[in-house]
Amino acid sequence: MDQVDARPSTPDDEGPETDPEARLEAERAREVHLTMDLCLRIGEMLLSSGAGAADVTATMRSVADHLGLRSAEIDVTFTALSMSHQRSPDDVPTLMLRHVQQRDIDYQDLTAVDHLVRDILTDQADLYLARSRMATIVSLGHALPRWGVTVAWMVMAAAVGVFLGGGPVVSIVAAVAAALIDRVQIVLARRRLPFFYLQVAGGAIATLLAAAVAATPIEVDPSVVVTANIILLLAGIGLMGAVQDALTGFYLTSSARLIEAMMATAGIIAGVGLGISVAAGAGLELGQLVPGALGISDLPAVLGGAAVSAAAFSVASYAPRRAVLPIALITAVAALISQGISVAGFGRATAAGAAAFFIGLVAYAVAGRVRVPPLVVAVPAIVPFLPGLSIYRGLTFLAEGGAFTSQGILALMTAITVAIALASGVILGEYVAQPLKREARKLESRLAGPRLVGPFRAMTRAERRALRQTSDG
Template sequence: MRDDDGPSHEGGSQQEEARAAAERAREINLTMDLCLRIGEMLLSSGAGAADVTATMRSVADHFGLRTADIDVTFISLSMSHQRSPDDVPTLMIRHVTQRDIDYEDLTAVDHLVRDILTDRADLYLARSRMATIVSLGHAFPRWAVTIAWAVMAAAVGVFLGGGAVVAVVAAVAAVLIDRVQLVMARRRLPFFYLQVAGGAIATLLAAAVSASPVEVDPSVVVTANIILLLAGIGLMGAVQDALTGFYLTASARLIEAMMATAGIIAGVALGISVAEGLGLELGQLVPGKVRASDLPAVLGGAAVSAAAFSVASYAPRRAVLPVGLTTAAAALVSQAVTASGFGRAAAAGAAAFFIGLVAYAVAGRVRVPPLVVAVPAIVPFLPGLSIYRGLTFLADGGYFVSQGIFALMTAITVAIALASGVILGEYVAQPLKREARRLENRLAGPRLVGPYRAMTRAERRALRRSTDE
């Protein structure tokens, strides 16, 4: 007896298999595209290549792409996947576009990744949320960012020991620098020339004010604005990449940081030369010890400058105050190390280590990535003072050239100490937090409120599903 339904059933099963294979290929493409978009946002916001790779790997593994290959460089991200040795591998590449640092978008992506890994967002919801994050504008209007830069420069001037007049002049210079750089950026000029313009504006304005009857230390004004220009350089990510083995990305980031810093040096040197040609004296900034009566102003200046930078970087509002408090505590650590007789590099390294140590816990409390806390907190300790001293010594020539070279080398040492100190603090903080949780679970007795033990990951997922339902 002939089975008439045999061929039709076989054809139907083949069609279903083809549709299932096509659907699976579509999901693979969508998953890879989501991973690349997440990686682009993280990398362009200053995250290290190791962190970007680990995040993309976690999302890919969660959606079933456990054999995907991920490659991260400074300007591009690539991801490939091959389901079996007989299949043609799928390869996707996404170029990283330079964008303004937006810590609110970075925080939103970080929360999205957490929701993906805890099954709060499936592939299609995650893609929709990612598209929303990318398409939304900044949290603050652009004029608010300009005000934040002005507040930051004024606070850095106070942190360096300047008075109210220095703070006002530094704020005015910051507004001019930001507006001029914005116009130049719209004309697509390279970032190097933006830094040259910023350094020249700060120096010439300080020289002009010094020629007026107003009593002001122009060297403090210039140094405050050098720190403002240094704040946007991603040195910490470069050092992290070098320490974690991503040498190609580290080299590219270091070259970018060197070019941006060279732009500042060229701009300030140009301003000093013009000022000397006009017969204006800028003077050399000689750092002195902070008196006990000046300590509150120094700590307050450090806190306000870091908080203002976080606002200028569009950090979530809930993180602004913790960033300021963390920076004030780090400034106290730095002053204590300096009072003990250590140099600027040691003081900066100790402050950066403290920042990295507490940033992990502070970020967890306010629900932001540790990067959002750590980067603004190191801003007041950037080596603007050493750069300015080195340039003024080099401008004097003769005997002072060697001192100028030494001051610039000190600036490089301080910058490396800041970046490596923060990263070391992060490395120490993460296992300490894990051990603290284990100790808490072991020592906890009968509790009147809350669970008596830490829930497993499966239990947390089941609880979230029941809550959502």
Template sequence: MDLCLRIGEMLLSSGAGAADVTATMRSVADHLGLRQAEIDVTFTALSMSHQRSVDDVPTLMMRHVRQRDIDYEDLTAVDHLVRDVLTDRADLYLARTRMATIVSLGHAFPRWAVTIAWMVMAASVGVFLGGGPVVSVVAAVAAALIDRVQIVLARRRLPFFYLQVAGGAIATLLAAGVAATPIDVDPSLVVTANIIMLLAGIGLMGAVQDALTGFYLTSSARLIEAMMATAGIIAGVALGISVADGVGLELGQLVPGAYGISDLPGVLGGAAVAAAAFSVASYAPRRAVLPVALVTAVASGISQAVTVAGFGRAAAAGAAAFFIGLVAYAVAGRVRVPPLVVAVPAIVPFLPGLSIYRGLTFLADGGFFVSQGILALMTAISVAIALASGVILGEYVAQPLKREARKLESRLAGPRLVGPFRAMTRAERRALRKQSVD
């Protein structure tokens, strides 16, 4: 029970859905002989109970889920540990020892390397949005300032909401300050690039997955957390816009235009590098960085094609996300990582930072522009939901196709992004019962 709870804590804190966490814990418990255990997953706590017989008092254990930095290296190690347990390459003693080692080890590379990764990501998003070298440089500097300031605030135990407020304000004020100089730069692109950077760490996909798989309590908690984090970004950007207007600086309103054929390589390359940089910032295994970049580049091409065909931003984002979910399962199997490690970084360039910025600038103007601002913010919400639901739908389609057998569809616990994808067969269960009797 302790091993299962520790595994569940690691998966849940890394953004895995409650259905994946429950199925993984149940698979490990069943394989190690603890059958018919009751598992309950919420956003902040895990509980597991087992009753040997109707006459015995049930044993109950609980574990609170700590908020921790996303570490896909640890998530991958736990995923491999679960597979080793289910294939009898690790017994209970070895599994607990390896789990303790995974939790106690530090990150794969130093913290300053993560700051550089955030800088590269912000600069690449600027290229993806159509900005030039100046936009990329300013966005990278803003990303470094945001990351360092957030580290200082986090050490002072400030809630995450205030960290997001600080990030949004820093990006807006720096863009306004650069715009006041003779340097030719579009400050709106700088702000948008850093908004996407701040949105990247929000676990919206896990919230949508929980809602689709029936874990409504956990989904509600995750949605509230995502809403508060996004509200912090909005408050920070709005504060920056108000200060800029107060001192007479003009940020401008970004109106996206159609990309030309000559711009397409920059758009695809910017999206690919941004996703790869985010995977590095999340400590993803190095072998997954290049596949993430390639998947994102193809998804970006699909998004541009859907946009050129006359569909809206939500439809374009949903099509790109569906492709990501469709191929993430196969790509993750090739590079031996959970599909979550491929899917989450790949959708980062498509996050609705553009719509959020436009909505805020329209609201700041007031009057006739208020309705346009509300419409832009509603577009941002629709794009975010399209991204999360598109990835999950792609996983639904991809997993049964990969398995070849139709009967396997009933064994899948929803769109599996983490954990084992195959349930035990009847023969395996009979062998397990025989082993426990012996």
């Protein structure tokens, strides 16, 4: 006869499937894991689209705090994000890492993530709905086909040619060069070549095509063609993010972004220098583009070229359509400010800085009205003012050598000065534009500068309740 154990069961004998406390503990651990994963995915999307490390950190922290992880530690570097959480000093901390795989500027996804963050903070999306929407954002493609992006690059290069004072022929040649550069860079990127070599190829293509057209009976200023495509290659380089990181105390990330920007710019210089050397060996003269005083009659073309080039860059970066026209109008006004300061006798760096300050000043208000992050407005608007002219003049002076070497070095230093003036001017304008309220200080307690992405202040419980009542009504 079998013996039956008549001892009463105890909680220690129950497995995790039947123990309510164990099930509750497992559910809590699962929610912590899902929350940290959501925060890291949001941070990765923001960082890869050019947002500053301070914005990424503050956005991740606000989402984590709202979803219950109030003691989470967040660390953002140029290539990786980490997040840890420890519920009590006796618990083992949970640590998650996520690496940034690619750095393509995608303002459509950036705007969608920004809206998702705002919905989370206003209780319009819980953890599980937010994760579902995040997966949809990552998996969906774009309404604009890839050939449409190539057309946008062509329009941008042609418009920059007009902004620099070129005629219809210059614009056509610059557009053709932009199409060739885009197609060649796509092929090279598929072969996993580093971005430096893509920039070298782009600079060489623009210079050689301009020299080849100049050798024909077609009357064209090849220097304007090359300069327009240098600006095209400079567009999208994350110098503004690097300056913002330096101003907000993220020096490691700032250094990494500066190195990336320097390598990308060095690739352009190497490609254009190679093209100039080949053209000189073939007996072709590219000439030097010397900025001259503009008359009143030239002003509409200059302003129109600036506006169209900025709008085209925003389209190529998949910015929402509702933001394209405001970006164009802001850029036109900024170009007017820049031209006025130049006519008054100030240098190029001062004119570029003043234009950038205006862009940063109005980007905050305009971005709120068209429901996009200020970064989507500010970056395209400064594109026409990038120092392509100074880089080209510096390279042509260095190619001539001799007494022109010092002038070439001075021109390249001017390019660096203009780039820093653009980035710092935009950030200063954003700093002045954003109201420093008590709620914003609480959210930005660890920041030393303005916000270009993410929520600008946390909503109180009363505000969230009022918002829900308004939406229900």
